[in-house]
Amino acid sequence: MQPFALNYARPAVESDVATPYAYDSGLQLNVLFDGRIAACDHGLLRELGTTTSTAGSKTHFDD
Amino acid sequence: MTVLILTCEEDVTADMVVVHLNTAGVPVVRLDPADLPGGVALSGEYVHGSFRGHLSSAGRLVSVDGLRSVWVRRPGRPATRTAEPSAWLTEESSQALYGMLRGSRARWMNHPDAAQRARHKPWQLHLAQRCGLPVPATLITTFPQAARAFAERYPDLVVKSVSGTHPQDPPRAVPTSRVAPDADFAAVASGPTLLQRRIAKRADIRLTAVGDRLLAARRAAAPDAAGGPVDVRFDTSGTPWRPCEVPPRLAAGVRGFLREAELAYGAFDFVEDADGTWWFLECNQSGQFGFVEVDTGQPIARTIAEWLARPAAGQEAGVGEARSAAS
Numbered sequence: 001m002q003p004f005a006l007n008y009a010r011p012a013v014e015s016d017v018a019t020p021y022a023y024d025s026g027l028q029l030n031v032l033f034d035g036r037i038a039a040c041d042h043g044l045l046r047e048l049g050t051t052t053s054t055a056g057s058k059t060h061f062d063d
Numbered sequence: 064m065t066v067l068i069l070t071c072e073e074d075v076t077a078d079m080v081v082v083h084l085n086t087a088g089v090p091v092v093r094l095d096p097a098d099l100p101g102g103v104a105l106s107g108e109y110v111h112g113s114f115r116g117h118l119s120s121a122g123r124l125v126s127v128d129g130l131r132s133v134w135v136r137r138p139g140r141p142a143t144r145t146a147e148p149s150a151w152l153t154e155e156s157s158q159a160l161y162g163m164l165r166g167s168r169a170r171w172m173n174h175p176d177a178a179q180r181a182r183h184k185p186w187q188l189h190l191a192q193r194c195g196l197p198v199p200a201t202l203i204t205t206f207p208q209a210a211r212a213f214a215e216r217y218p219d220l221v222v223k224s225v226s227g228t229h230p231q232d233p234p235r236a237v238p239t240s241r242v243a244p245d246a247d248f249a250a251v252a253s254g255p256t257l258l259q260r261r262i263a264k265r266a267d268i269r270l271t272a273v274g275d276r277l278l279a280a281r282r283a284a285a286p287d288a289a290g291g292p293v294d295v296r297f298d299t300s301g302t303p304w305r306p307c308e309v310p311p312r313l314a315a316g317v318r319g320f321l322r323e324a325e326l327a328y329g330a331f332d333f334v335e336d337a338d339g340t341w342w343f344l345e346c347n348q349s350g351q352f353g354f355v356e357v358d359t360g361q362p363i364a365r366t367i368a369e370w371l372a373r374p375a376a377g378q379e380a381g382v383g384e385a386r387s388a389a390s
Contacts, residue, residue: 003254004210005222005237012234023072025121028093029082030075039078042357051076051353 019048065125066371067118067169068093070136076353077136083368094120097139099156101146107163116163130169132371135178136349168375170327172367173348177325181348184227184257188343194319195312196343200260210248210258217260218244221293225257227345238294262342267295268333270309271352272321273366277314280355281307281335295332304358313341320346327370 021030021038030038038044045051066089070077077093084091094103098120107116107127116127141156142148161175173181180186191198202213203225214220223239230237241261250256270279282295282304309317321329330350333341352363 001250001253004248004250004256005224005254006230006235007250008222008240009230009235009237012229012236019073019075021075025072028068028091028121029078030073037078037082038075039082045075045353046357049354050073051079051351051357 019050020044064131064374065090065092065129067091067125067130067133067164068136069096069133069138071095071097071139074137076351077134079353079356079364080134080368080371083365084372087368087372089368089372090125092118092120092123092125094118095139095144096141096156096160097144099141099145099160101144105159105163107159114163114166116166118160127163127167130164130167131373131375132170132172133164133167134172134367134371135175170371170373170375172327172371174325178348181324181326181329181346182227184225184345187346190320190323191316191343191346194316194323196316196320197340198343199262202258203255204258205252205255207248207251210251210256213258214242214246214248217258219261220258221261223257223259225255227347238297241293261293262334262336264334265337265339266335267298268307268331268335268341269304269355270317270331270333271350271355271361271363272317272326272329272331273363274327274370275318276366277309277317278355278361278363278366279307279309280304280359280361304355306359306361310341324348328367 019030019038021032023029024031027037032038032041032044066084068077068081068091070093072095081091081093096103099105103118103120105116105118107114114127118125118127140153141160142152145152165175171177185203188198188201200213200217202209204210204213220242221239222242224237229235242258248256264284266284267282268279269282270277272278282298282302285300285302317329317331320331321327324346326346326348328348330347330352332344332347334344335341352367355361356363
């Protein structure tokens with residue numbers, strides 16, 4: 001019998017949307033393909049949800 | 064004096080803080096322990112009664128003695144991105160890195176010991192009670208009969224993960240969920256189960272604490288929230304977060320919690336009931352904050368940067384700053 005809480009589990013949703021930025025080790029920042037700093041584009045961050053509290057993420061052990 | 068940030072490359076939330084540190088001219092070394100050894104290297108020697116240690120990553124070299132603060136944000140497990148990873152190498156690398164850093168005088172956000180303790184949700188509930196924060200009636204048990212008796216006392220319950228973690232094999236999420244009135248509690252014997260009285264919420268509250276500064280945001284729940292998702296992370300309504308004031312008595316409780324837990328940072332989750340009472344749910348010691356700042360415009364990243372930029376006790380600015388490994 002599986003633990004009680006797992007009766008309420010659901011498949012984890014991992015975003016498969018490619019982020020339009022990449023890490024630049026020289027700047028130590030993620031940079032958009034047009035050269036702008038991704039973190040300065042709050043509209044984009046809201047749209048992507050990459051700063052959002054998640055559940056079941058492989059990379060986030062703490063929400 | 065350098066700020067050391069331990070996090071993964073894709074952590075764009077950490078970028079929000081790095082931007083402010085750059086603007087302030089504060090040296091930063093950012094690295095992911097997952098890249099140790101390889102992209103990240105270290106060396107430390109204990110000779111003639113003193114310690115000298117260095118870290119390097121992406122062409123930057125910093126002395127452990129030259130760190131003003133360490134931000135443990137979203138680090139990967141040491142040595143997991145190396146050519147030949149193993150559990151042994153992870154332990155070796157973890158001991159070397161964190162063992163050396165523990166010898167520095169840097170300020171931590173958050174110290175690994177405090178972080179480890181704070182991840183225990185049951186301990187959080189206990190501490191919240193001691194600090195005078197309202198905590199919903201909660202039961203953690205493997206006794207099915209105890210669960211049944213609790214459900215008779217509190218017929219409207221939610222169930223949530225005790226640890227806050229989620230199964231990975233296969234990957235699943237365990238959201239906070241309402242327990243059906245006719246639930247069979249036999250499976251409680253198969254694993255510790257956390258049952259909690261459901262609070263009929265008027266709003267969700269996210270209170271981000273950075274040092275002494277408290278930044279709270281409120282997200283109104285739909286009028287018919289009783290039938291909606293209990294877990295705000297699964298609420299797709301799109302209702303934005305808005306800044307809100309922290310009731311003074313609650314602020315005192317939160318500051319007491321942080322002091323007792325020895326945390327410099329904490330993202331607290333509360334729910335607000337119809338009377339305006341904020342009920343403590345949990346404190347995420349490395350919780351996300353970017354989504355709140357994006358919605359509210361609250362200066363959370365800047366506040367974190369300012370906290371990290373303060374010099375460590377007994378250190379003077381300008382000593383041991385990050386420099387190119389090539390110079």
